Each structure stands twice: as C-alpha cells, then as structure tokens.
Amino acid sequence: RVAAVLVCIRKKNRSTLNQSHILEYIQLRKWLKERGFDDRNLRPAQFSGNTLLAGEVIISLPEKCLLTTGTILSSYLGENIAKWKPPISPLIALCTFLIAEKYAGEQSVWKPYLDVLPKTYTCPVCLDQEVVRLLPEPLRRKAQEQRTVVQELYTSSKSFFSSLQSWFTETVETVFNYDALQWAWCTINTRTVYMKHSQRECFSREPDVYALAPYLDLLNHSPNVQVKAAFNEQTRCYEIRTESHCRRHEELFICYGPHDNQRLLLEYGFVAINNPQSGVYVSAAHAFYLLVIFDTFRNLTFGRDGPSWRLLTALKLLCLGTDEFTYWKKVLLGDIISARNEERSLNIAAKICFSLIEETQHVLHQISQMKKDKVNLENQLALVEVLRLEDLTILQTSAEILYNLHTAVT
Numbered sequence: 589r590v591a592a593v594l595v596c597i598r599k600k601n602r603s604t605l606n607q608s609h610i611l612e613y614i615q616l617r618k619w620l621k622e623r624g625f626d627d628r629n630l631r632p633a634q635f636s637g638n639t640l641l642a643g644e645v646i647i648s649l650p651e652k653c654l655l656t657t658g659t660i661l662s663s664y665l666g667e668n669i670a671k672w673k674p675p676i677s678p679l680i681a682l683c684t685f686l687i688a689e690k691y692a693g694e695q696s697v698w699k700p701y702l703d704v705l706p707k708t709y710t711c712p713v714c715l716d717q718e719v720v721r722l723l724p725e726p727l728r729r730k731a732q733e734q735r736t737v738v739q740e741l742y743t744s745s746k747s748f749f750s751s752l753q754s755w756f757t758e759t760v761e762t763v764f765n766y767d768a769l770q771w772a773w774c775t776i777n778t779r780t781v782y783m784k785h786s787q788r789e790c791f792s793r794e795p796d797v798y799a800l801a802p803y804l805d806l807l808n809h810s811p812n813v814q815v816k817a818a819f820n821e822q823t824r825c826y827e828i829r830t831e832s833h834c835r836r837h838e839e840l841f842i843c844y845g846p847h848d849n850q851r852l853l854l855e856y857g858f859v860a861i862n863n864p865q866s867g868v869y870v871s872a873a874h875a876f877y878l879l880v881i882f883d884t885f886r887n888l889t890f891g892r893d894g895p896s897w898r899l900l901t902a903l904k905l906l907c908l909g910t911d912e913f914t915y916w917k918k919v920l921l922g923d924i925i926s927a928r929n930e931e932r933s934l935n936i937a938a939k940i941c942f943s944l945i946e947e948t949q950h951v952l953h954q955i956s957q958m959k960k961d962k963v964n965l966e967n968q969l970a971l972v973e974v975l976r977l978e979d980l981t982i983l984q985t986s987a988e989i990l991y992n993l994h995t996a997v998t
C-alpha cells in the first residue's frame with residue numbers, strides 16, 4: 589500500500605496523483621457516506637492549488653464514523669470487558685477490537701477502514717534490534733522502553749484474550765499473537781486523535797483519550813502549520829479547522845504537536861526534513877561533568893541556531909574560575925562574566941559538537957555498510973539514515989556558529 593495523504597481539491601480535481609479511484613478508497617468513502625460523512629474539500633492522493641481559507645472547517649467527521657471505547661463497549665466484546673477483573677485499560681480494549689475485527693475480515697463492518705490501514709509500521713518497537721542500536725541517544729533508550737512496554741502489555745493481556753475464545757474458531761493464541769498486538773498498538777499510537785472520554789468502571793484508571801478517525805487519519809504532519817482539532821459537542825462531529833491557508837492540489841497538513849525528530853520517530857515512525865523543532869541531544873557521556881547541574885539543565889541541545897541557551901549557560905557555569913563562583917546568578921541572567929569564561933565555554937561546546945559530528949558520521953558509515961549486507965533491513969536503515977543526516981546538518985550548522993562566536997570573543 590502506498591502511503592496516502594489528503595490534498596485540497598476545492599472545485600475540480602485535476603491532480604494526476606489522485607488516489608480516490610483506488611478501490612479501497614472508493615469503499616472507504618462509500619462506508620463513510622453511509623455514516624453521514626460526505627467530503628467535498630479533500631481527496632486521498634499519493635504525494636511526496638483554490639485556497640481553503642484559514643479558519644474554515646476542513647473535515648467534520650460524524651461521531652458514527654469514530655472508533656472509540658464506546659464503540660467497543662456496544663459491540664459483542666462489551667460484555668466480556670464489563671465482566672473482566674481487574675479491568676483492562678482503554679488502550680488494550682482498542683487493540684483487542686482492532687485485532688478481532690481484522691481477523692473477522694469480510695464479516696467486519698469496519699472492513700473498509702481496516703483495508704486502508706498500513707500493514708506494517710516503522711515505530712521503534714517494529715525495528716530490528718540491529719537498527720535500534722544505530723539510533724542516537726536518548727531515542728535508543730526510549731526505543732528499548734517502547735519495546736518493553738508493548739511486550740509487557742502483551743504478557744499481561746494474555747489471560748483476557750483467553751476469555752474471548754468463544755468468539756473464535758481458531759485458538760486465541762493464534763489470533764491475538766504478539767505481532768497482531770504490535771500492529772494494533774502502532775495503529776493506535778500513530779493514528780488516533782485526542783478525544784477525552786469520561787472514566788468508566790469497566791476500564792482501568794489509564795486515561796481514555798483515543799479515537800480512531802477514518803479518513804481524517806490520512807492527514808500528514810507538518811511542523812509549520814496550525815490547525816485546531818476537537819470533538820464539537822454541538823454538531824457531534826470531530827472537526828479540524830485550518831489556521832493557515834491551503835491551496836488547491838496541495839497536500840493538506842495538520843500538526844501532530846511541537847515534536848522534534850526523535851519524538852516523531854518514536855511516536856509516529858517517521859522523520860521530518862528541516863524540522864525546526866529538532867535538536868541533537870548531548871549524551872550523558874559527553875555531559876558527565878555536567879551531572880551536578882543536570883537536574884536543572886535538562887534537554888541540552890544543539891539546534892539550527894547553534895548550541896541552546898541552556899547548554900551554553902550550563903557550560904558557562906562549569907567554566908567559572910574559582911574567583912568567579914559568586915557570579916553564578918549573573919550567568920543565569922545571561923550576563924557575560926569574563927572573556928576567559930566565554931572562550932572556555934565555547935571551546936567545550938565546540939568539542940562536544942565535534943564529538944557528536946564524529947559519532948554521527950561513524951554511524952552513517954555503518955549504515956552504508958549495513959545497507960549492502962542487510963538488504964532486508966533497507967527501509968529501516970533508510971529511516972535511521974534520514975534522522976542521522978538531519979542531525980549532521982544541525983551539528984555542522986552549530987559548529988559553524990560556534991566558530992563565529994569564538995572568533996568574535998578572541
């Protein structure tokens with residue numbers, strides 16, 4: 589399946605990349621129409637203009653089209669969930685429903701939606717361990733944590749899955765296997781919209797904030813757009829409103845949040861080129877002598893406009909001479925203490941920056957070797973390669989800025 593996106597088609601759609609003729613999308617639109625959704629603004633397209641006006645509602649998806657815990661409780665699974673103790677989480681309820689409906693195939697009323705969902709994902713939990721090892725810190729650690737979370741979720745849900753045996757001809761172990769849970773978990777993690785539901789006794793205390801929104805979930809992310817997305821209690825529709833203009837035939841984006849590339853890869857399995865939110869993290873190894881003040885100075889980064897204020901300030905504090913300690917508050921206020929302090933802190937920042945550049949180049953070299961030897965990991969390696977190349981651009985820009993700053997103070 590080619591990844592789909594939504595493009596603006598105000599008036600006649602002449603886009604050659606239009607995908608709305610693809611059978612799966614025809615069926616999805618028919619299915620949505622039966623549930624009260626008829627969209628005149630957008631068409632699915634395959635992508636790498638007239639204008640939609642800022643403030644306009646671009647999609648308004650009726651409640652009937654949404655898949656939420658409410659949908660599940662009113663389904664055949666509702667009774668099993670209500671009886672099960674200790675109560676399962678809203679997340680596991682959604683995973684269970686997705687797996688069961690996918691297994692039902694032709695019998696599922698959700699088939700048109702399930703047919704357009706990705707078959708595989710590139711969130712870290714799906715990546716080969718060899719590829720995870722190539723990720724930069726702290727993403728590598730978070731990727732391992734994600735794997736543990738999903739594995740534990742699977743182990744702790746096995747007995748609940750067993751309670752569903754009467755609904756299936758095959759054994760539940762086959763239907764609800766680890767791969768199925770991983771697929772369902774990624775579907776929810778990468779595609780749900782935020783929708784708060786009131787706490788129900790049949791569920792555990794974890795927040796119930798998910799809704800799968802067919803069609804609306806074809807919208808890709810851009811860090812540079814502003815949208816408002818929320819369930820409208822009056823119209824009983826999930827609405828997305830543009831805050832910026834969108835031209836005809838252009839891909840329409842929403843913003844998943846102010847996420848850097850590490851977060852995008854962790855949560856959604858992709859990397860955004862030229863992401864203004866991105867920075868390269870200084871690892872604990874580089875910052876070992878920063879540990880003392882690490883609690884106050886978290887998220888030390890290099891960005892496209894050089895080392896972050898926090899990183900430089902932390903370094904300036906560390907570089908205070910014994911005769912300068914009493915000025916630490918001035919450093920926090922952004923004052924220059926001495927030329928020596930400025931020069932030493934910039935030198936250390938440059939050393940860390942170069943060390944990160946070297947590490948990134950080394951990993952890029954490893955990736956190019958692995959691409960030749962491990963053809964089956966080609967896609968996963970390409971993903972990490974983009975992330976590392978973006979990091980390299982940021983670091984090289986930072987190095988240049990540091991060089992100019994250093995020249996200015998010496």
Ligand SMILES: C[S@@+](CC[C@H](N)C(=O)[O-])C[C@H]1O[C@@H](n2cnc3c(N)ncnc32)[C@H](O)[C@@H]1O
Pocket residue numbers: 590591592593706778779805806807808809810856857858859860
């Ligand atoms: C809500 S879906 C968006 C629709 C998706 N393109 C599809 O084919 O179904 C979210 C997923 O789309 C992809 N995606 C979203 N924004 C992207 C972007 N700017 N660049 C690349 N992939 C993106 C990621 O795989 C992400 O997990």
